Amino acid sequence: MSSPTWTDNANARREVVPVKKILTLAVAVAVALLVSACVPMFDQNPSLTAVDDEFGTEITWSSATPPSADPPADPPYITDYRIDVDGVQVAMVPGYINNCWLKGLEPSTTYTIEVTAYDSNGKWSGQLTGDYAALGTLTVDHTTPGYVPEAPELICEPPGVG
Numbered sequence: 415m416s417s418p419t420w421t422d423n424a425n426a427r428r429e430v431v432p433v434k435k436i437l438t439l440a441v442a443v444a445v446a447l448l449v450s451a452c453v454p455m456f457d458q459n460p461s462l463t464a465v466d467d468e469f470g471t472e473i474t475w476s477s478a479t480p481p482s483a484d485p486p487a488d489p490p491y492i493t494d495y496r497i498d499v500d501g502v503q504v505a506m507v508p509g510y511i512n513n514c515w516l517k518g519l520e521p522s523t524t525y526t527i528e529v530t531a532y533d534s535n536g537k538w539s540g541q542l543t544g545d546y547a548a549l550g551t552l553t554v555d556h557t558t559p560g561y562v563p564e565a566p567e568l569i570c571e572p573p574g575v576g
Contacts, residue, residue: 454478454492454531454539455549462529464556470515470563473497473570475552477512478531478539490533497570498528505570506532514572518565524557 460476480490492509499516507514509531519525529552531539539550 452481453537453541453550454480454490454533456531456539456552458549460549460552462527462552462554464516464527464554466559466562467515468563470517470565470571471519471556471558472513472515473527473529473554474513475529480533481535481537490535490537492531493534494532496528496530496532496538498530499525499568499570501526501528502568504568507570507572511572514570516568516570517563518568519558519562521558521560521562524555526553526555528553 456476456478462473462475464471464473466472475495478492478495480492494506494509495511496503497505497507497514497516499519504516505514516527530550541550543550
């Protein structure tokens with residue numbers, strides 16, 4: 415039994431493409447389509463940044479995309495973003511906001527900050543695993559400067575609140 419082949423007519427050469435490689439690619443595409451149709455996710459180049467200023471540590475993140483609608487007449491939308499610091503939830507901010515100021519952090523300390531998206535169907539982007547986990551939860555490690563504004567507790571305050 416011969417392996418499947420394809421011909422590149424421009425260069426008139428033949429290359430063998432293993433069946434396993436074709437099946438692996440087909441499964442990866444199918445999983446990506448299924449996953450994107452089920453839960454919210456961040457785009458292929460998501461970002462989460464943390465910058466210190468006089469108000470605290472401002473974090474800014476990419477918008478998430480809700481899953482495909484079925485039926486299309488009632489499309490889901492991003493309702494909230496969950497902010498975690500070192501694995502502890504510190505805030506849920508409305509889905510139309512893509513930044514907030516962390517207050518109550520300790521000076522000269524490294525924190526792991528995570529952002530997860532939630533949609534109107536109760537799905538959350540943190541449900542993505544394996545190769546797609548990076549599209550589900552945005553993560554950044556950030557070290558605070560020697561001085562940070564004081565706060566009575568660790569919070570993430572959206573713009574216009576304080």
